[in-house]
Amino acid sequence: MRKETDVIIVGAGPAGIGVALAFEKLPGIKYAILESHQVGESFRRWPAQTRFITPSFHSNPFGLADLNAVSEFSSPAIFAGAEHLSGEQYANYLLFIARQHALPVVSGCRVQQVTPVKEGGFVLTSEQGELHTRFLVWATGEYQFPELAPFPGAQWCCHYAQVPGWQRFEAPDYTVIGGYESGIDAAVNLIKLGRRVRLLTRKSTWDPLGPYDPSLSLSPYSRERLYAAVDTGRLDIVFGADIVQVETRRAGGYRIHAADGRYWDDAQAPILGTGFRKGGGAQQIAELWQWTAEGRIALTDNDESTVVPGLFLAGPQVRHHDRIYCFIYKFRQRFGVIGLSIGQRLGLDTEALESGSGAWGPFGNSDCCEGCQC
Ligand SMILES: Cc1cc2nc3c(=O)[nH]c(=O)nc-3n(C[C@H](O)[C@H](O)[C@H](O)COP(=O)(O)OP(=O)(O)OC[C@H]3O[C@@H](n4cnc5c(N)ncnc54)[C@H](O)[C@@H]3O)c2cc1C
DSSP states (O other): OOOOOEEEEEOSSHHHHHHHHTTTSSOOOOEEEEOOTTTTTHHHTTTTBOOSSSOOOOOGTTTTTTTSSSSTTHHHHHTTTTOBBHHHHHHHHHHHHHHHHOOOOOOOOEEEEEOOOOOEEEEEETTTTEEEEEEEEEOSSSTTTTTHHHHHHHHSSSSGGGSSSSGGGOSEEEEEEEEEEHHHHHHHHHTTTTEEEEEEEEEOOOOOOSOOOOTOOOOOHHHHHHHHHHHHTTTEOOOOEEEEEEEEOSSSSEEEEETTOOEEEEESSEEEEOOOTTTGGGGGGGGOOOOOOSSEEEEEETBBBSSSSEEEEEEEOOEEETTTTOSSSHHGGGGHHHHHHHHHTTTTOOHHHHSSTTOOOOOSSSOBTTTTTO
């Protein structure tokens, strides 16, 4: 029997779960969420010591939803009893929300191929056979798609996204490449464990006169931790270090080369805090997007592919001009936009999404919240 539905969401991270919650406001919609592993998988893969940099606080009843919530009424702060959640705590929060709303998540189902159909819609090939859908929401994130080759010799290094925890890094000294959130997080966690760290960075992302957008400058949470790490005297920060190569040395260890001719030797493999592949998981269906010269994905105002109608992008890769939606509190603003666009084209009642406060949908003034005992 041909398996057919209105919409398929690929990925059950905060983007996929959040878009599904927008769909829950569209009576009669038929959809499924396909997830290659389990709900919140990327967060379960974070290093054990990593914490959310955006704080969680239960401000929902006063109309300001918890910064990290994917639904207007839920609060990760209340769910986990924490202000800076671990990856596991947040994954469990997402799972709780998915179960509470009985979201149609199919776990362990990796989408291997997407073929647009001439008459409209898509055929998805997955481990569980072929599926047909009219609309497709691609919400596969970035974390599971690290940039493992930012320069020659990067294969000798250890990428942040490959680290289950820092306690296994038992040598006295390490070199970290990259001065934004993941590089700083690696450095401060190693310093906490008593190691010495050399941090190689092109520039300071914590300049008080730097950009105000938290997508471009280090979060206050990381700044505080960085200053404490500097105070230990065990963190050496090298600026202007544009790393172009890492090579192994005959005598053992590694040599790290910068563009200006400087180099540093280390007995341990350098740690990469150099980010993720341009477009992250959207690279899996690269030919279905239009890519800008900077390697970004061009989208319509409704977050739809400019080359394949019916295909939407949700998550941190979404950009509109100088607006970077890389945090949950940013990209959740787009869930309702996608829901509304698809709901209207399916001829469904979209009132619940339209009457909401902002694009995210109605929130605030709730007597109670999901995930709390009140
Ligand atoms: C160290 C670190 C700290 C961060 N801290 C914060 C923070 O404090 N606040 C904040 O807002 N953001 C933070 N972020 C960013 C945030 O984690 C991401 O923006 C968020 O995870 C993106 O959500 P997503 O749903 O798009 O992707 P993901 O959470 O990665 O979910 C994508 C899902 O898609 C699945 N998938 C991928 N490919 C397929 C396929 N082919 N078929 C089926 N399923 C597939 C994956 O298994 C995964 O579950 C941080 C990121 C990192 C790395």
